[in-house]
Amino acid sequence: MIPAHTLDQLKTLRLDGVVAALNDQAVSSAAAELDFDERLSLLVQREIDWRDNKRLTRLLKAARLKVSSACIEDILWRDSRNLDRNxxxxxxxxxxxxxxxxxxxxGATGTxxxxxxxxLARQAARCGFSxxxxxxxxxxxxxRVAHGEGSFSRRLAQLARVDVLLLDDFAGTPMAPGERTDLLELLDDRVGTKATLITSQxxxxxxxxxxxxxxxxxAILDRIVHCSHRIALKGPSLRKSQAPGEEPAQ
Structure with a gap:
């Protein structure tokens, strides 16, 4: 058994992954058969995995994705959707x-x-991007509210630091003149420095x-259209085939 004070020291060093691995190994007969180097290697890998998972959890919480469960592995590959696998x-x-x-x-509503x-945004978080x-x-x-509160520049700077900004339902409602200018400033800050993902009907x-x-x-289109990757989804609405309580369309 690992002494309690040793586990406390590891926790003080914030090696929580190592602590969890040691607790697992303490009740594992298979671990007892490993030599020191092998057990140390497992402990180091467990700590790396622990930190990766913790970082991903933090990134996904900050992302506030509308569909938090969406992931690349669950894409529905239908010929009618016009998805390019490559x-x-x-x-x-x-x-x-x-x-x-x-x-x-x-693409149309429901595609x-x-x-x-x-x-795609979740995949970016998996790779360590905000x-x-x-x-x-x-x-x-x-x-617009930030303008009135005097916090516009600060908010714009915060958005400029995000590695991937997902702008959903782009061009969904008419824009006021001031909003067009704000959008231009927002996108101008990202050109050549940060990635942007846009969805639109x-x-x-x-x-x-x-x-x-x-x-x-x-000016806006010059910043987002040229050298972009385009995906034009087609086909009928996937929501029509959903039963109540099912996950959103894929």
């Missing part, structure tokens, strides 16, 4: 995040845009008209 596999590696690229997810966006989900219209309202070619200001529209 592209999704590439995105799962998160190089798009490392290179500060944009992913544009479009699984938000779910897939959350799955993530934040935001419904676009609500974020614009938040920034409107196809990309209609975003310019939606912004309803040629100058600002050109």
């Amino acid at each position: 592209l999704i596999t590439s995105l799962a590696g998160c190089d798009w995040v490392r290179h500060a690229r944009t992913v544009l997810l479009t 699984g845009k938000t779910w897939l966006g959350c799955a 993530v934040l989900y935001a419904r676009t219209s609500r974020l614009m309202q938040e920034l 409107l196809t990309v070619d209609k975003w310019h008209a939606w912004l309803d200001d040629p100058t600002i529209a050109d």
